[in-house]
Amino acid sequence: CVCILNMAAVPMNSESLVDMEHDIAPPAAPMEYGEPAEDSESLQASAEKIFRFLMNPDNFVQLFHSLQSSTRELLGDERYEVVALYALPVTSIFLWTLFVYIFAYFRGRASKESVLEGEMMKTQAKVFQLEKDINTYSKRIKRGTINRSKWNRRIWLALFVGELLMALYFYFVHQPSFLPAVPAKLHYAPLIVFPVVMLVIKKILSFVYTSSVKRAEKRIKHRFESYDSLREKYKKLMEENNHSQVMQSFKNIDAIEKSFKRKAAGPPRRQQQPASQPKPQVIPAANPVRHQTPQPRPNRIPDNGNTAPVRYTKHAPPMAESPYVAPDKKNSSSGIFGAAVGLISGSSEMEELICAYCKASNGEQPKDELKQFKCYKCHKFNGIKLAHSNSEVREERKNEPEEPEAPEDETKKNK
Structure with a gap:
């Protein structure tokens, strides 16, 4: 150099x-161990x-x-x-x-990539902070509303119970001699002071909770206003950063990876099935055999009465003799047989029911029973209701001439 x-x-x-x-x-001589170096x-x-x-x-x-x-x-x-x-x-x-x-x-x-990444990270951080603030303010609103109603109920309950106890005390227990130094007019002052103090406390607590709720509502509205612009900004950043293309690339890469792994693993092995042998040809016979079709046998009911099923009917079984006894023969029967027939038929002394208004016959009834009935002809009530009527009316009815009796055929038809 x-x-x-x-x-x-x-x-x-x-x-x-x-x-x-x-x-x-000049080139340096070879160094020996212990000699000073000249290369430096x-x-x-x-x-x-x-x-x-x-x-x-x-x-x-x-x-x-x-x-x-x-x-x-x-x-x-x-x-x-x-x-x-x-x-x-x-x-x-x-x-x-x-x-x-x-x-x-x-x-x-x-620089553009770094700016986009920086803007994306900043926007994401703002979104996370915005979500945190909104959750905090919504919880504060909910908590403030619940606490306000809760303390209002507590104060009203304490006011009612305290007033009731003080009223009972001053009415039954308190005497002016308990507090001689205090004027008599001021002995009942707690009855007025206590509710005033409780109402003031209630007003203060409600003001505190209401102000906190309003402040949280105002802040959350401001956060919602900034949320719209932040969302639009993040959408634009995603478009500039090719977010949709990146997601599509991920899908394509995943599909290629699956197909590649499937090829590497090989096709799925199928179980080897034995080769199917051809069936021999069936030659129909010259005279085909006709098999008898099976016929279902009927269920034969055994003739033996002990094994026969019990047959139930909707009607009672017929009796050998009817217990009915004609009215003209009820009292004529004598002896044990007659007594038995009388008991079976329920025979007793009978009395004919005659309407007091139209003198029509309405059948028979035992004498011991109350005579109260409605006439089938004139549709009027007879019997016990007439007991409260005037005696003169009864006498007039007795003095009235009796109507001739209707023939037997008409009475039977009326019955």
């Missing part, structure tokens, strides 16, 4: 070559020379003149003027412009 720099800095003549030969340090001194001297060359501007001027003279000798005067005046400036400007464009493209791309 030292030799190259010295050659570039000094013009190529005999004197400079002689000076360079004197300046270049030579490196230090070369570093000092490089520093002096860089700090002296005359060396750069001499290097430029040497390059100019060597180029003029190679190209000639005419070509050198063309290159120096036209080609070299244009080429240098073009190369410099190209370098600037390339550097700006990559630098701008990196």
Whole structure:
């Protein structure tokens, strides 16, 4: 390096070559263990020379003149003027412009990506903070509303219980002699002071909770206003950052990965099935055999009565003899048989029911029972309701002439 720099800095003549030969340090002898190293001194001297060359501007001027003279000798005067005046400036400007464009493209791309990433991260942080604030304020509103109603109920309950206890105390227990130093008019002051104090406390607590709820509602409304702009901004950032394309790329890569792994694993092995042998050909017979179709046998009911199923009917089984006894033969029966028939038929002394208004017969009824019925002919009530009527009406009815009895056929029809 030292030799190259010295050659570039000094013009190529005999004197400079002689000076360079004197300046270049001779090769160092092989070091032995324990001897001082001379390489450090030579490196230090070369570093000092490089520093002096860089700090002296005359060396750069001499290097430029040497390059100019060597180029003029190679190209000639005419070509050198063309290159120096036209080609070299244009080429240098073009190369410099190209370098600037390339550097700006990559630098701008990196800066745009970094800006997008930074904006995305900032927007995400704002969204997370916004969600946290909204949750906090909504919980504060809910807690404030619940606590306000809770303390209102507690204060009203304490007020009611305290007033009731004080009223009972002053009515049943308290006497003016308990507090002789206090005027008698002030003995009942707690009945008025206590509710006033409780109402003031209630007002203070409700004011505190109401103010906290209103403040939280105001802040949450402000957060909602900023939420709309933040959402739109994040959507634009996602579009600029090609979020949808990235998600589609992920899907394509996943599909390719699945197909690649499936090919690497190989097709699924199928179980080897035995080769199916062909069935022999069935030749129908000349006289086909006709098999008898099976006929279902009927369920025969056994004739034995012990094994026959019990048959139930909706009607009662018929009796051998009916217990009905004609009315004209109820009292004529005598002896044990007659008594039995009378008990079965429920025979007793009967009395005919005659309407008191139209004298129509309404059947028979035992004498011991109350005679209360509605006439089928005149549709009037008879019997116990007439007991409360006037005795004169009864006598008039008795004095009325009796109507002739209807024939038996008509009475039967009426019945």
